Amino acid sequence: MTSDTYYDLPLLKPPVWTWEVPVYFFVGGAAGAAAVFAAAAQLTGASPKLVRDARRIAAAGAVLSGPLLVADLGRPERFLNMLRVFKPQSPMSVGAWTLTAFGASSTAAVMFRGRLGDVAAVASAATGLVMSTYTGVLLGATAIPVWARHKKTLPILFGASAVASAAALLELRGHQEPALNALGFAAAAAETALTPHRPRVAGELTALAAQIFSGPLPALLRLASLKSKRLRRVAAGSALLGSLLTRLAWVEAGKASARDSRP
Amino acid sequence: MTVTGFFTDSTLCIGCKACEVACKEWNDVPHDGFNWSGNSYDNTGALGHSTWRHVKFVELSPEIGRGGNAPGKMAWEFSSDVCKHCENAGCLEACPTGSIIRTDIGSVYVQPDICNGCGYCVVSCPFGVIDRREGDGRAFKCTFCYDRQKAGLEPACAKACPTGSILFGDLDALERVADQRIAQLHAMGMNDATIYNPKESSVGGTHAFFLVRGDPRAYNLPANPVMPTTHLKDAWRAAAIGAAAIAVGSFVAFALGGRK
Numbered sequence: 001m002t003s004d005t006y007y008d009l010p011l012l013k014p015p016v017w018t019w020e021v022p023v024y025f026f027v028g029g030a031a032g033a034a035a036v037f038a039a040a041a042q043l044t045g046a047s048p049k050l051v052r053d054a055r056r057i058a059a060a061g062a063v064l065s066g067p068l069l070v071a072d073l074g075r076p077e078r079f080l081n082m083l084r085v086f087k088p089q090s091p092m093s094v095g096a097w098t099l100t101a102f103g104a105s106s107t108a109a110v111m112f113r114g115r116l117g118d119v120a121a122v123a124s125a126a127t128g129l130v131m132s133t134y135t136g137v138l139l140g141a142t143a144i145p146v147w148a149r150h151k152k153t154l155p156i157l158f159g160a161s162a163v164a165s166a167a168a169l170l171e172l173r174g175h176q177e178p179a180l181n182a183l184g185f186a187a188a189a190a191e192t193a194l195t196p197h198r199p200r201v202a203g204e205l206t207a208l209a210a211q212i213f214s215g216p217l218p219a220l221l222r223l224a225s226l227k228s229k230r231l232r233r234v235a236a237g238s239a240l241l242g243s244l245l246t247r248l249a250w251v252e253a254g255k256a257s258a259r260d261s262r263p
Numbered sequence: 264m265t266v267t268g269f270f271t272d273s274t275l276c277i278g279c280k281a282c283e284v285a286c287k288e289w290n291d292v293p294h295d296g297f298n299w300s301g302n303s304y305d306n307t308g309a310l311g312h313s314t315w316r317h318v319k320f321v322e323l324s325p326e327i328g329r330g331g332n333a334p335g336k337m338a339w340e341f342s343s344d345v346c347k348h349c350e351n352a353g354c355l356e357a358c359p360t361g362s363i364i365r366t367d368i369g370s371v372y373v374q375p376d377i378c379n380g381c382g383y384c385v386v387s388c389p390f391g392v393i394d395r396r397e398g399d400g401r402a403f404k405c406t407f408c409y410d411r412q413k414a415g416l417e418p419a420c421a422k423a424c425p426t427g428s429i430l431f432g433d434l435d436a437l438e439r440v441a442d443q444r445i446a447q448l449h450a451m452g453m454n455d456a457t458i459y460n461p462k463e464s465s466v467g468g469t470h471a472f473f474l475v476r477g478d479p480r481a482y483n484l485p486a487n488p489v490m491p492t493t494h495l496k497d498a499w500r501a502a503a504i505g506a507a508a509i510a511v512g513s514f515v516a517f518a519l520g521g522r523k
Contacts, residue, residue, distance in 0.1 A: 003323075003478070003480070003481045004478055004480045004481065005480060005481070005483070006319060006321065006480075006481060006482060006483035007300070007302045007303055007305070009308055009309060009483060010309075010391070011390070011391045011483050011485055012388075012389075012391040013311070013385050013386075013388070013391045013392075013393070013394045015382065015385065015386050016382040016385050016394070016395045017382055033509060033513075036509055036510060036513050037513055037517070039513075040510075040513035040514045040516070040517045041517045041521055043514070043517075044514065044517040044518040044521045045521065046517050046521035046522065047521075047522070047523075050521075072381075072382075073379050073380050073381055073400070074378075074379065074380015074381075074382070074395050074396075074399070074400025074401055074402070075378070075379045075380045075400045075401060076379075078360075078377075078378075078379035078380075079379060081360040081361075081362070081377055081378075081379045082359050082360060082379070082381070084360055084361055084377070085359075085360065085361035087356070087358075087359065087361070089356045089492050089495065090356060090357050090358065090359050090383070091495075091498075092357060092359040092381060092383040093359035095359075096359055129506040129509060129510055130502075130506065132505075132506070132509060133501075133502040133505040133506050133509075134502055136498065136501065136502060136505070137495070137498040137499055137501075137502050138383075140494055140497070140498035140501075141491050141492065141494040141495045141498050142357075142386040142387050142491050142494075143353060143386060143387055143388060143389040143391075143489065143491050144386050147386075148489070148491070148494050151494045151497050151498040151501065152497050152498070152500075152501045153501065154498070154501070155498060155499075155501040155502035155504075155505050156501050156502075156504060156505040156508075158505075159502070159505030159506065159508070159509055160505070162509070163509055163512070163513075176523055177517075177520060177521055177522065177523055178519075178520035178523075179516040179517045179519070179520035179521050180516075181520075182516045182519075182520055183512060183513065183516045186512060186516075254386070258386075258391075
C-alpha cells in the first residue's frame with residue numbers, strides 16, 4: 001500500500017499576493033462599472049451631474065489601481081516590464097494592458113470636455129467592461145483548485161460585485177436615480193444566486209460576511225427602500241463592504257486551497 | 264542544439280542530497296531556513312524559491328518484493344525532485360513580462376533581469392515548483408543549469424549524483440533508457456515501478472521525468488496535472504457573458520430609470 005499524499009504536505013504553492021491585490025480587484029472593478037454607467041447615462045440623457053460623477057469615480061479608481069498593483073510586485077521599480085510584451089494567453093498580461101488603456105481613457109474623460117472627452121468616455125466604458133470582469137478570469141485560469149473549479153462563475157460574480165459597488169458609490173454621492181437602485185438590486189440578486197458557488201472555507205468569517213453584505217442584505221434593503229428612501233444609503237454601504245469582502249474572501253480561499261494536501 | 268532532459272530514477276537514489284548541495288553551490292542559492300519538519304527525515308519538504316533539487320524521503324509500508332527491510336519495518340524510497348520543465352508550461356504562459364522563456368535546449372528559464380515579481384507564475388504551476396523569494400522579490404526555480412549546458416557541461420545535480428539516479432542527456436535517448444530500466448525492474452519482480460511523465464495530461468509531458476514505485480501521489484506528484492490555460496476558454500466566455508449583461512443592463516436601467 002502506498003499513501004496518496006506525501007506526509008500530507010500540500011503540492012501547490014499558495015498565492016504570494018498581499019492585501020493590495022484583492023483591494024485592486026475591488027477598486028478596479030468599481031471603476032470599470034462606473035465607466036460603463038457614465039457612458040450609458042450620457043447616451044440615455046441622464047443628468048450631467050451623474051455622468052460627471054460616474055466618470056470621476058472611474059478615473060479615481062483607475063488612478064488608485066496602478067499604485068496598488070505596483071506595491072504588490074516583488075520588484076516594484078520594474079512595473080513597466082508588464083508592458084514589455086502582450087500575451088493574450090496570460091490574463092495578467094491582458095489585465096496590465098487593459099488597465100493602461102482604461103487609465104488613460106478614463107483620465108482623459110474627466111480632463112477633456114466636449115467631443116474628445118466623450119470619445120475617451122466610450123473607450124473608458126469599453127475597457128471598463130473588461131476591468132470589471134477579467135479579474136475572475138485571472139483567478140479562474142490558474143492551478144489553484146478552488147479558483148479553477150469556479151472559472152465559469154467568478155468572472156460573472158466579480159462583474160456583479162463591480163456593478164454593486166459602482167452603484168453604491170454613486171448613491172453615497174447623493175444620486176437617487178431609480179436606475180442605480182435597480183442595478184444595485186440586480187447585482188445583489190445575481191450575487192445571491194451565485195452563493196452556492198462561493199468557497200466554503202470552514203470558519204472563514206470573511207467569506208460569510210461577504211455573502212451576507214453583498215447578496216441578501218442589500219437586495220432586501222433595496223426592495224424596502226422603495227417605501228423608505230433612507231434605506232438606500234444603508235443598502236449602498238452594505239453592498240460596498242460586501243464587494244470588498246468578496247474579493248478578500250476569494251483570495252484567502254485560494255491560499256487555503258493551495259495549502260490543502262487533498263484539494 | 265538538441266532538447267535535453269533529466270531522468271531521475273528513484274530506485275537508485277540513496278538520499279544523500281549531494282544533488283541539493285551541488286545545486287545550491289553552483290547556482291549560489293541561499294538557504295531557506297533550518298527547520299525540523301517533525302514528520303520524517305525530510306526537513307526540506309518541497310521544492311521552492313531556494314530549493315531547486317529536493318530529495319523526498321518516501322516511507323512505504325512493507326511488502327514482499329520491496330526488499331531490504333525486516334518484516335514490520337517500513338521501506339524507504341528516495342526521490343530527487345526538480346522543476347519538470349513542462350512541454351506546456353503554466354508558468355511560462357502566465358508570465359506577463361516575458362521573463363520566463365523556452366530556451367534552445369527546450370527548458371523553461373526565468374530571466375532574473377526581467378522578472379518583476381508579480382507572482383502569477385506561482386499560482387500557474389500545477390506542480391507547485393516556482394515561488395517568489397522574500398527579500399529578493401523575484402520568482403526563482405531550477406535553471407536546468409543553462410549556463411553549464413551552454414558551456415558543454417552537465418547540470419550540477421547530475422554531475423554530483425554518486426549512484427546514477429539522476430541521468431542527464433538527450434531527451435529522446437533518456438526516454439529509451441527509462442523504458443529499458445522499467446523492463447529490467449519488472450523482470451526482477453518490481454512490478455510497481457512506473458515512469459512518471461504526464462504525456463496524456465494537458466501539460467503534454469515533462470523534460471524532467473521520474474521512475475517511481477506505486478502511486479505517484481506518495482511522491483507528491485499529481486496524478487493529472489492541469490495546464491491552467493485550458494481554463495481560459497470557459498473563464499473568458501463567462502467574462503464575456505458578464506460584460507454583456509453589465510452593458511445591456513446599464514443601458515436598459517438608465518433608459519428606463521435614468522431620471523429622478
